[in-house]
Amino acid sequence: MSFKSFIKDKIFLTSLLLFGIATIEIFLIPYPVANFIKLYIPIAILCLYVVGIIIEYFAKRNFYKNFLGTLNDLDEKYLITEIIKKPNFIEGKILKQVLEEINKSMIENVNKYKYMRRRL
Numbered sequence: 472m473s474f475k476s477f478i479k480d481k482i483f484l485t486s487l488l489l490f491g492i493a494t495i496e497i498f499l500i501p502y503p504v505a506n507f508i509k510l511y512i513p514i515a516i517l518c519l520y521v522v523g524i525i526i527e528y529f530a531k532r533n534f535y536k537n538f539l540g541t542l543n544d545l546d547e548k549y550l551i552t553e554i555i556k557k558p559n560f561i562e563g564k565i566l567k568q569v570l571e572e573i574n575k576s577m578i579e580n581v582n583k584y585k586y587m588r589r590r591l
Contacts, residue, residue, distance in 0.1 A: 472535055477528050488520055527560070534558045549574055 478485075492513045499509055534556075542551050552570045 472528075472532050474528060477531070478524075481524060485520075488516070492516055530558075530560055531563070534560070534563050549577065 495512060496509065499512075538551070538555055541554055542548060545551060545554070552567065552574050555567065558564055558567060
């Protein structure tokens with residue numbers, strides 16, 4: 472996952488944030504607020520947003536890099552759910568849960584045919 476593709480994915484959220492900052496600044500125009508405050512508010516919001524985006528990017532990048540590296544090293548790919556660490560972000564948790572359910576379904580199907588053959 473490249474940072475550029477990650478940022479493209481966040482373009483809508485970034486646009487909403489910039490719209491919110493512009494709205495705040497427009498509402499501050501008629502009030503006698505110091506220029507320092509008018510500059511501090513958008514800079515503080517943008518800095519916090521950028522820090523949040525960077526933290527989120529590195530958390531996801533590290534998880535997916537580890538995930539793909541582990542998957543490439545495995546001979547039996549279906550064991551990936553047993554090996555990967557529990558992610559700390561929602562998309563990763565959903566991915567792990569989906570993979571576990573797929574793996575469980577595959578095991579149940581294999582067992583169904585395996586035990587069906589024994590009965591015959």
